[in-house]
Amino acid sequence: MEPGIQYAKTSDGVSIAFWTLGEGMPLVLMPVLPFSHCQGEWQLPEWRSWYERLAEKRMVVRYDCRGFGSSQRDVSDFSLEAHMQDLEAVVDRLGLERFALWGASIAGPMAIAYAAHHPEMVSHLLLWCTWAGASDFYQSPRARALRATRDTDWELYTETVAHAVRGWSEVRESESYAAIIREGATKEAMRAAADLAYEFDVTALLPKVQTPTLVLHRRQVPYPEVDVARGLASRIPDARLALLEGESAAAYLGDTEAVLAAIDEFLGEDEEAAPERQPASPAGLQTILFTDVEGSTALTQRLGDAKAREVLREHERIVREALKAHGGSEVKTMGDGFMASFGSAVKALECAIAIQRAFEERNASLPAHPEPVEGRAEHHALLKVRIGLNAGEPIAEDDPDGRGDLFGTAVIRAARIAALAQGGEILAANVVRELAEGKGFMFGDRGEVALRGFDDPVRLFEVRWREDA
């Protein structure tokens, strides 16, 4: 079944084509330059069955980056930032709160960069036959020869690449593959995008990746060599390495079952391991609480990383104390925000109120007119927190290190609700209000509000928490 192509628009106005297949936890595949044709790929049987197998246990998202495939072609910016914008456009359009990210070969550095900068978005990072910086390979005689062919004989180049990927015996398949490559972009776009992408070097970001990472590699792949994969896995904190047998750098060729088994195991969806895993929290109705420090980016810019961190640590201390006092489980922290779950809506509401009161108390204790001494005044930055509450039955899952996480519509809505709140405000979905009916909470009706990524609006209530309210 071939999925329908949809479009998303980037923040700089470029149309990006994508499709989704399957249901469940999202796995986003980054385009592997210099070729990308998310629609054309469906003509090749191996590709088709690869996507179908991948999507059996999850939702697979595949898109074409700008300049390629079914995405907008007349573009010239192929910088790392542009690639990030392409990914963000698709993720935003689908309303994904958290997703697993797959970066193969030339897409590896892009996936690493995105994960390092957005730890709150990426649940799992999967790196396939890739590198942090490819300059050695790019300057190798083989790579130079390939580029020379590309620049002089476009057709020969695409056929050479197709044969190299597909094997020289499969003439027909290689020819159709070469045709898809040629259809996928102009020679100029391919040259501009690929030559630049080979220069991306994210080596310095590797120690900063917080996402659980699986480095996958086939041992007999000529480039990158297995040592490159080893270096990658050893430099990303707590990364795992899966070395498979085979010589094809294309995951959808060769022993694909071994690749799928490694992916399933890492994403925690292998049936065998399932009974061993403990759900992060009891299944059933949960109230989800999100906090978010208002203006944390501006705060960081104003105070600098170290001081902003200090202020944010105070936020962490206050929230954690309140969670502890009200029986909330911390699901995770995003640096400037928390996600927590409660078995009781009443407890969640009480906790949210306690958090707001604690921040108000803290802010009131700051000097009214901070002295304009450098560094000192900024130290006492006001902290205002948005809080969003929703209730539902999220899906509980453990990541490979045994830390629990929650997924699902209820979670995404809670995050969206928090984003709508002002600093110092608590917003709750109607369901939370109903669950806590008759318990003496004061609600102010904010009416029906549309949430990004959801068709049906939700009725929101402001929770009054000031004593004089």
Place this chain on the structure above:
Amino acid sequence: MEPRIQYAKTKDGVSIAFWSLGEGMPFVSLPVPLPFGHIQIEWQIPEWRGLHERMLQKRRVIRYDSRGAGLSDRDVQDYSLDALVLDLETVVDRLGLEQCALLGFMASGPVAIAYAARHPERVSRLVLWHSYVRGSQRVGSPGVGEALEKLLETNWEVYTETLTHSAFGWSEGEASNRVAALLREGLTQEMAQRAWAAIDEFDVTDLLPHVRAPTLVTWSSPQHERG
């Protein structure tokens, strides 16, 4: 099923590759045969795989590559006994093992002994197999050490095949060629020379009285080669 490789970083910044499989009492099988090793490729050698699977039936098994070898960081300067003990400490700490049993084979023996002497409370059992307390004791028969050293300098392939053939017996051609290939893949010729020179200096004689764990010393057939 094959294990997934994970990494732990030592205090001196070396990434150590390890895996952990099975349930029960943790049993750390030190690098075999030190200074060689490759904890992933060893699964492709049927005899080795069989041994692991057998050991896994009753306990949790942990294997790691020492610094300089296999999937751990290859380019290391410090190959002292202390550094190798640090590798083991790093893996044990990373897994949060309160207590574990240790298996030291040949050159790994002094590492296991040193660890057991320094952390008596964390070692439940110590098994030493074909091991020794001084690195200089690693070659039994006269003349063999010098011959192997010469071979190591001159012909890496013949050297590794000689090691494995003499260990497995010359009739086991195929098995020993597979292991020889593993030895070559897990270590560079240059690193092997440096590592052996360092191992020659290992001496844990003074530490023996400090070992408190019940210890089993095993020695099966005559062992007249090094490696």
